[in-house]
Amino acid sequence: MFEELRQQLPAEIMRENELMQYHTSFNIGGPVDLMVLPGSVEEVKCVVNYCHKHTIPLLVIGRGSNLLVRDKGIRGIVMKLGSNFQEFLLQGDQIQAQAGISLYDLARNAAAASLQGLEFAEGIPGSFGGAVVMNAGAYGGEMSDVITEVQAIDETGEIRLFKADELNYSYRHSVFQEMPCYVLTARMQLAPGDYNEINARMQEYAQKRADKQPLEMPSAGSTFKRPEGYYVGPMIEELGMKGYPLGRAQISAKHAGFIVNRGGASAEDVLALIAIVQKRVREKYGIDLQPEVRVVGEE
Numbered sequence: 001m002f003e004e005l006r007q008q009l010p011a012e013i014m015r016e017n018e019l020m021q022y023h024t025s026f027n028i029g030g031p032v033d034l035m036v037l038p039g040s041v042e043e044v045k046c047v048v049n050y051c052h053k054h055t056i057p058l059l060v061i062g063r064g065s066n067l068l069v070r071d072k073g074i075r076g077i078v079m080k081l082g083s084n085f086q087e088f089l090l091q092g093d094q095i096q097a098q099a100g101i102s103l104y105d106l107a108r109n110a111a112a113a114s115l116q117g118l119e120f121a122e123g124i125p126g127s128f129g130g131a132v133v134m135n136a137g138a139y140g141g142e143m144s145d146v147i148t149e150v151q152a153i154d155e156t157g158e159i160r161l162f163k164a165d166e167l168n169y170s171y172r173h174s175v176f177q178e179m180p181c182y183v184l185t186a187r188m189q190l191a192p193g194d195y196n197e198i199n200a201r202m203q204e205y206a207q208k209r210a211d212k213q214p215l216e217m218p219s220a221g222s223t224f225k226r227p228e229g230y231y232v233g234p235m236i237e238e239l240g241m242k243g244y245p246l247g248r249a250q251i252s253a254k255h256a257g258f259i260v261n262r263g264g265a266s267a268e269d270v271l272a273l274i275a276i277v278q279k280r281v282r283e284k285y286g287i288d289l290q291p292e293v294r295v296v297g298e299e
Contacts (some may be wrong), residue, residue: 001033001084002014002016002034002077004050004054004239005034005036005046005047005050005103005237007096008046008050008068009036009038009043009046009047011107011118012037013036013037013039013043013084014034014035014036014037015034015036015037016033016034016035017031017032017033017036018031018032018035018062018078019031019073019174020032020069020073020074020078020130020297021069023035023061023063023064023078023080024064024065024066024067024068024069024070024220025063025064025065025067025125025126025218025219025220025221026067026069026218026219026220026265026270027218027261028050028069028071028218028265028266028270029067029068029069029070029074029267029297030046030069030072030073030074030265030267030298031068031073031074032073032074032077032078032299033073033074033075033076033077034050034057034076034077034078035077035078035079035080036077036078036079036080037079037082038079038081038084038085039084040085041083041153042157043159044081044085044153044157044182044184045153047079048075048079048153048155048156048157048182049156049157049286051076051077051155052156052157054157056076056077057074057075057077058076058078058082058096058155059074059076059078059079059080059296060078060080060081060152060182061074061078061079061081062080062081062099062100062126062127062128062130063082063100063102063125063126063127063130063131064080064084064126065125065127065130065184065220065221065296066126066130066134066220066221066292066293067293067294068220068267068270068271068293068294068295068296068299069267069296069297070267070268070271070295070296070297071266071267071297072270072298072299073226073297073298074296074297074298075120075298077260079182080100081098081099081100081127081129081182081184082100082127083100085098085099085100086098086099086100086101086102086105087101088101088106088109090109090113092117093115093189093190093191093192094148094187094188094189095109095110095115095187095188095189095190096185096186096187096188096195097128097181097185097186097188098129098184098185099127099128099129099130099132099183099184099185100126100127100128100129101127101128101130102125102126102127103121103122103124103125103126103128103131103136104121104122104124104125104130106118106120106121107119107122107246108122108202110190110198111198111199111202111222112195113262114192114193114194114195114198115190115191115192115193115198116190116191116192116193116197116198117141117145117146117188117189117190117191118141118146118188118190119141119198119201119202119205119297120137120138120140120141120142120205121136121138121141121143122202122205123138123206123208123209124136124137124138124155125207125221126221128186129182129183129184129227129264130187131143131149131176132150132174132176132183133174133176133177133183134143134172134173134185135169135170135171135172135173135174136172136173136174138205138209139205139208140292142167142246143169144164144167144174145166146188146189147163147167147169147186147187147188148163148184148187148188148189149161149162149163149164149186149187150162150167150183150186150187151182151183151184151185151186152176152182152184153181153184154179154180154181155180155181159184160181162175166239168250171225172225172292173248179292184225191228196255204261211215212254212255213254213255213258214252214253214254214255214258214260217252217260217261217262218260218261219252219259219260219261220259220293221258221292221293222257222258222278222292223257223258223274223277223291223293224290224291224292225289225290225291225292227287227289227290230261230285231257231258232256232289233255233256233257234256235281235284235285235287236256236277236281237256237259238284239247239280239281239284241256241276241277241280242256244273244276246269246272246273246276247266247268247269247272248261248262248263248264248265248266248269248274249261249262249265249266249269249273250262250274251269251273251277259273259274267295269296271295274291277289
């Protein structure tokens with residue numbers, strides 16, 4: 001099925017029947033038909049063109065920190081922009097970086113250059129590209145505050161440049177959720193600051209995160225989007241569901257807004273737990289909770 005692609009790409013960046021559990025922070029997920037780990041824009045373009053030409057489903061991921069892959073896995077190709085795709089360039093008070101670099105590394109590099117504005121991202125798991133797509137944020141900051149332009153590739157293999165006012169940013173949303181377009185690189189505008197003050201803020205945020213979130217257990221971060229005027233964790237606590245288990249999945253006993261993998265959890269465990277929470281919240285509060293975690297794969 002993938003013979004033509006094998007002739008165009010190095011064998012070492014292609015893996016057939018790769019288990020997605022090794023590529024998500026949830027440690028959950030069945031096999032994908034083919035995973036490709038490109039190291040250049042040319043290789044990315046090759047994969048996109050091949051999938052478009054042969055009408056093969058393509059899923060592009062970063063570090064899998066906001067992803068729940070179903071147990072039957074994924075049909076088609078997963079292209080992972082990770083450690084092979086993480087170059088960055090510091091230009092004065094701007095940083096341009098490839099999609100695969102981790103937010104942690106970006107925030108630390110910004111701090112080392114005494115640039116402020118990205119401190120909020122220090123403890124957000126996952127890749128820069130995923131954060132750009134999701135408009136990731138914490139502690140009063142989000143990616144829309146710093147992104148000035150994004151280079152992406154569309155489903156036909158065309159490279160496109162998006163300026164900040166074209167990104168349609170809102171809470172956990174961007175234009176890239178509305179179209180088949182994949183982030184390659186993005187540029188951030190930061191501001192000069194004092195290294196010690198920047199580092200102190202980052203340490204404060206990291207400590208808050210460690211105190212409140214179940215970082216010691218596999219999860220996909222916050223399970224649900226926050227409905228306007230409410231906080232998900234306290235709502236679930238009021239329902240008496242903090243620490244509630246189902247199979248090998250569990251609502252965290254540390255923060256009820258997280259579902260964690262106690263070891264060996266299936267996607268079905270997590271999805272069933274999500275459904276129970278949604279039902280009970282709807283019954284008590286009249287609110288339809290929407291998952292923040294992205295669910296993919298064959299049902």
